[in-house]
Amino acid sequence: MAAGLAVVTGMALLSAGVAVTLLDGSSGTGETAKPKSPFTVAFGGDVHFEGMLRARLDASPDTALGPVAAQLKAADLAMVNLETAVTTAGTQAPKQFAFRAPPTAFRALKSAGVDVTTMANNHGMDFGETGLNDSLAAGRQAGMPVVGIGRNAAEAYKPHTVTVKGAKVAVIGATQVLDDNLIQAWTATDAKAGMASAKDAPRLVQAVQAARKSADVVIVNLHWGQELNSCATPVQRQLAAQLADAGADAIVGSHAHVLQAGGYLKGKYVHYGLGNFAFYNSSGRTAQSGVLTLTFDPGSKGTRVSKADWAPAVIGNGLPQPLSGAAAQQARASWEALRSCADVRPTPA
Template sequence: MRLPRALPLFAVVAAVASLAACSSSGSPEQGKDPQAKQVDRQTAASPTEKPTPQRRPYTISFGGDVHFEGGLRSRLADPRTALGPIASVLRRSDLTMVNLETAITTGGTPAPGKQFTFRAPASAFTALKAAGVDVVSMANNHGMDYMESGLADSLAAIRRSRFPVVGIGKDAAEAYKPFRRTVNGNRVAIIGATQVLDAEFIQSWTATADKGGLASAKDEASLLRAVRQARRNSDTVIVHLHWGTEMQKCPNQAQLSLAPKLVKAGADVIVGGHAHILLGSGYLDNAYVNYGMGNFVFYNSNPATTGRTGVLTLTINGRKVMKDSWTPATIQGGVPVPMTGAARTRAVADWKALRSCAGLSARP
């Protein structure tokens, strides 16, 4: 048998190098499994690059007007239970909002000539948070019941508590500034403003470029500008308004005029209260409008009118309001108690019937 002639050294080295190259650059089946390859790709990605979250529906619940005046003040002795049994409903949603219709102060000077002035200590924020409330609006006709000194106390309490509040601020920029949160990949922006202000307080209570106060819906240009700005970088834009006429069952002309302007500016949801009673809810084109949430945590209620309340829950994905649901309740001892059985069924039907005079639809 003839033996092969010895190869030169440089040829042996080249052959070994070639073999190694083939081994390292082969297909996954030849040297690396697919999972390991995926890990390599992830490792190679920029460490600062964040994956875009997949957007999916979220829920947001709304309650009506809240204060802790009169007999309700004692409920703040234990903030964990201050809102009573309705808290179990509020906690179910991804976001929850109410109208906080009071100044947050223990001092201050009552607004001159006002028949009703509301104030509460900062523990009101603790109570709301404990009940599952995520954000409140203080843009209403009681938000500055204790005038400038009460405003200063309210703003200081907001800063200390870090509880999200809209519709009030040290200047107009802060008062119209939206609350923002990303929920299930949806960038949500909520703006608060009031269309209801006593004539003698419009000037002194309205926030301006260099003065603190409330976000006013009477200044439509400023409110619409805030909505358009929020629209640019939000998936859902919500406007919470204090509006309507006390004890009037149908929306007034000011409400009917403002709602379509807000929708045109980019609002997807408009919710509000003030009238002490429930008003209609439904769709205005593709947007969702509620004209009146009624009382919620309130010392004065009539079971047949002002004592009827509830929680509005919307299921939303981006700009699309996919579903609305109503959890009816009655105010007992100043706090909402959810209804059950046949009474609940009748209350839901009554609530749906309210939209007949509101010019709203059951579907978009």
Template sequence: MRRNRVAAAAVAGTMTLTAAACGSSGDSEAKGATSPPAPSGEPSGGTQPTQPAKEPILLAFGGDTHFEGVLRSRLNNPSTAFGPVAKQLRAADLAMVNLETAITTGGTPAPGKQFTFRAPATVFKALKAAGVDVTSMANNHGMDYMEGGLRDSLAAIKRAKFPTVGIGKDADAAYRPYRVTVKGNKLAIVGATQVLDNNLIQAWTATDTQGGLASAKNVPRMVQAVKEASQGSDVVIVHLHWGAELQACPLPRQKELAEKLIAAGADVLVGGHAHIPLGGGYQDGAYVHYGMGNFVFYSANGKTAESGVLFLRVENGKVTKDKWAPARISGGIPIPLKGAQAKAAVKRWNGLRDCTGLQARPS
């Protein structure tokens, strides 16, 4: 999908990203993605293959997304399912959201859960149309319809060929990073969840012999996954489902995990679960965001309707600038804010950093 150059310059705003710096030169699995050079020994027009130059890239992240309840009918027209926020997602070189639902029309609802979410496979058409390039299903709703729903989800992912992390036929597949080269930058993206219902941990956690989700509760396995992802990568992105619902400050276990994953090689840690935005900032050369809040979410109202898109500019393997583009969810869809409303929302978002221990700018 070709990037909208005008939109790219507009959303970049104070990040001083020009259309030339953020534009895409072609179509691939991610906007702005490039193909690898020809293998050694293959003809290349008389010249040796060269690695593409690394250009600055723009990443975009949205929060918890599903198409439950009143949102289901929006999948009847996947091209417009995300509403106006899709313009912002398309403006990034790579965009990612948390897909908080099983992809099935069957399966058995998980026992003991008050809320179970599922959506048909057309959700992948909606994600692609909105400019989303990769998603994580490692969350406390990814296996809401148990083993049958998992089989359907994996089959739908395979048919759609949509990059999806944090879920798989076994642990190796669930923890395996999605790798893509974007404007010469080799990215590796890992997804995992730190939130699982106690009675479902065993059934939902991927193992050597069982399909399921990548669990961040297994810290050594998570550290191993990040170390493996960092091999041959310029940028490692870790998407985490973590924190406590409606709690605006990160839990000690979130901070502890962030520290360990940064030490293992993570450059970007972005997550969700609280249903409200949390703070973000810089730590030890990495960028950490503790909670994106809801994004496309049917029951959002009041505080849980506060939403937005996080933009990160990456240069030479590091995040150099960040921007919060605020939105408010109406009818389940995030509507970008403008003017005084946007300014006030950004001020609130910046204030959320106070309890995170993160820095406002890279050191």
């Protein structure tokens, strides 16, 4: 009786030109609402194209990230932290290390299966506002979405949104790491280009809350932590909890140059530090790398992370070389042990 009434009412609304969704899941226009299904998102850490990586990029941008590309391509969505300005111009910022890459950097990322990149980090404006504008233009030209930087704060905090297997995914980028003498110059404001700053936690929380209103999944990619410290800092923990409360489903970061813990916090997935990914000067601890792949699964309580897979790698000649067999098992066990100095758990409960 109720079903029949709903169909009759729906037909009446259609005749009046009102779009409705009927009980069978159709829109009444011959189209069926696409159901949501599980999907995967892969993450790599810090990427730049210095040293031998520049030579590799110049020689063959389509294979510049090497064998790890297969793991990125296997996911439905993949992202990395591009820790360089993409420009051939601009004036170098007053700092010891400054990175820049040609526009073919975006081609290399796309060829490796990367779908979106964050440039909110302590190298994204190494060549000033000119370099930032060039980076944005190069990203648009290559069809590579870039988050975390913009011509103003609204653009910098704006998420990249994409529909993946029926689910609307919003990706936000921000940095908590900026040189003290560059914070003001590099932070985006309503009237100035720059980066989304995680130092302004309320502004970042606001961005997450806004994205939460319309997205099925909200992902925040952060540049944070303390260099060479494999333990999550109190500042990281505090921000992770704030973002989880604001509605972020996954909070993933890098910067420390070493691996940090990953696991569940308040039912959300947090990975404090992915380490280096494509990085020219890595060895020992700073060469420990890998790909994090999260599976998002729709359910009665929304789309949550149902599985997290850490595929370890070791950087050689600047590139992450995936591990297998006993070496992978040992590396994964070492990574899991990092939870001893973090506040995340291996399971949601």
